[in-house]
Amino acid sequence: MKTNAGDERATIRDVAKAANVSLSTASRVVNRDETVRAELRQRVLKAVDSLSYEPDAAAQSLRRQSTKMVGCLVSNIAYPPFSATVGAAEERLYAASYTMLLMASHGRVEREIDILARLRRRRLDSLIATVSSEHDLRVQEELVRLKIPIVLLERQLPLPFDTVCNDHFGGAYEATRYLLTLGHRRIGLITTSAAILPGRERRRAFAQAHAESGLEIDPGLVAGPGHTRDNAYRTACEFLNADDRPSAILAGAHQMVGVLRAARAARLRIPDDLSLICFGETDLTELMTPPLTVVRWDSGRVGQVAAEILLSRLDGTARPSPLSIMLPCDLVLRASCAPLTRETAS
Amino acid sequence: MKTNAGDERATIRDVAKAANVSLSTASRVVNRDETVRAELRQRVLKAVDSLSYEPDAAAQSLRRQSTKMVGCLVSNIAYPPFSATVGAAEERLYAASYTMLLMASHGRVEREIDILARLRRRRLDSLIATVSSEHDLRVQEELVRLKIPIVLLERQLPLPFDTVCNDHFGGAYEATRYLLTLGHRRIGLITTSAAILPGRERRRAFAQAHAESGLEIDPGLVAGPGHTRDNAYRTACEFLNADDRPSAILAGAHQMVGVLRAARAARLRIPDDLSLICFGETDLTELMTPPLTVVRWDSGRVGQVAAEILLSRLDGTARPSPLSIMLPCDLVLRASCAPLTRETAS
C-alpha cells in the first residue's frame, strides 16, 4: 500500500487526519509511545504506510534540539590512515543512528576555523576532530565555543576533551633503539610537523633513545612538516646525496613514498645501503621488496574507540572527567634494516 | 565585542530586540537584503556581533525547504579510490557551501536501502552514490523515491540520473590486447562483481579482445566478485597452483594485493613466471619491484566532475537531460609484463 496520491511529502498532520486521530496521537505512535490504544495505533500505522510518511529530520532537530549528527574534521579524507579511522567511526555511529558530516581542512588553519564555524551553525551533537595544529589558539577557541562533546584523534590540547591516540612515542622509541642496536649512528627522521602529537612524540622518542645511548643528534637529519610526498622526496634527496648521508631513515607512511623514490633515484639498495623503518602499515610496506620493517597500529581501532566514547558522552553514560586513551604501537621486524658495517658507512 | 551574557545561543529574536528593530529587519540584514537603511543595518550588525549570533541551520532548513546538505553513499570509505573521489567531491561542494554526509554500505544491499531511507528523512538536497549492485530493483526504487538530483559514480542504471564513469572498457581492452600481443594465451581476470560497471566492462573488454584474436576464454580464469583481498588471494592461489596456470593476470588494485601474496607464496617471479597488470594506480604499483604496468585513471577527477554536475543541477544551470560523462583510462607500461616464451608456458 504505497500509493502516494499527491507528489508532496506527507506530514504528521496528514497522517493524523487520515487516521482520524489528533496530531499528538499520531506523533506518539510514530515515536513508539506505548500509551496508545491498539486500535488507534493500527489506524495510524496504516495511514503512515499508505501515505509513505517519513518524519522530517530538520523539523525534529529543531524541536528536539538535537540533530543526531556528528561532525568529523580531518585534514585529508584520502589519507589512508584517516579514511580507515573515519570509516570505522562512521560504522559505529551509524549503528547508533547518528549521521556523520565530513569535512577536510587540508591542513589549513583558516579553513579549519571556517569549518568549525559552519559546524556550529549545523548544531551538531558532537564532534570528532584531528586538528592541524595543537598550537593555534583560535582553533582551540572555536572548539570550546562549540559546547558539545569533542573527541580528539591523535592530538592533545590543554582543554578538557576526550582524546584517543596511538603510542607513537613507544613505537618510535623502539624503532630508534633497534637501529641504534644495529650500529647505525647517523639516522634520519622524516615525519609530520612537531605541532601535532605524532610528530612531536616521534621526535621526543628519537631524542631520548639517542640520549640514552649517549649519542648526539644531528638536527639537520630531523625533518618535517614534510606533509606532502614531494616535500619528503626533496628532503630525502638532500639527506641521501650528502657526503655524510644517514645509514638509516625513519619515515611516516606518507613520507616513505618520497623516501623510496629518492632511494631509487640515488641507486641505493635496501637494506644494504640504507635501512628503513616506516611509521604505519600499508600495502606497500608489506608487499614491496624488501618488505619494510614498520611501526604498526590499528587505524580502524582509533575510530571505533572514538565513536564509543562519543556515544557514551551523548547518552550520559560517561564519567565527567575527560578520557585519554592510548592505543599500542608495535615494531614489526621485516627485511628493510641491516646492521651497519664499515663498508656501508660513508 | 564577543561577550555572550547568557550561556544560551542567541536567536534572531534576541538580535532584533538588542538592535531595537523588528524580527524581519534583523533577518533581512543577516540575509544581506539590500533594502535596509544603513543606520538600522549597523545596529543589527552590532547586535549580531555582541551576541555572537549564528543562524540555526535546522530552522533554516525547515523554513527554506533546503538543507544545503549532499549525501554521499559509497561501499567503503577506506577504499583508496573511493576516498580520493569523496575527498575531491567534498572539496568542491564545501566551496559551494554544501555539507557532505557520508555513509558506507559495505556492499550490503540491505544496508544500502536503510541508508537511503535515512537520507530521505534528512531531506538532502542531492546525492552522490556508488550503489553496490546495478541489478537490485529495491535500491533503484529508493533512489527514485528520493526525488532529488542524483549523480551515480562508476555505475549505470536504467534511470534518468547523471553518471560519471571511467572508461574501464577501453582500459581493460588495451591491457588485454597488450598481453595477447606479448603472446599470452591463458590470462586470468580477477576483478569486482559483474553487477557493477567496472567489473562488467572489464569482462566485456576481456572477451572482445580475445574474440578479435580468434581466441577462446577459459571461463574458469575469470573471477569475481572477489571484493575482499582474502577472496582474491584464494582465487589467485587456485589459478597459480593449477597445472595449466595462466601466464598472466589482470586484477583490480584491491585484488592485486591478494594476487601478489599468492604469487609470492607460489614462488613465481614477476614478470618472468607471471605477467601482471593492475586496474588502478596505487603507491604499491609504482614503487614495488618490479613496478606494475597499470590501467590508470584519476579518481579525484571523478569526484570533482560529479560535484560540478550536482551543483549545476542544484542551481538550475544544467540542461534537463541526464549527463553521462566518461573519463579516460590509460595503459601505463612498466615492468611487470614479459613476452611469453615456450619456457614460461606451463
Add this chain to the structure above:
DNA sequence: ATGAAAGCGCTAACAG
C-alpha cells in the same frame, strides 16, 4: 523601508 503575522513539521507540556 519596515513591521506584524503566519507557518515550515514536529514534539511535549498540559488538560481533560
Add this chain to the structure above:
DNA sequence: CTGTTAGCGCTTTCAT
C-alpha cells in the same frame, strides 16, 4: 488514553 495548544528559530508574504 487522547486532544489542544504552544512553541523550536527562522523566512517570507502582506500590509503599512
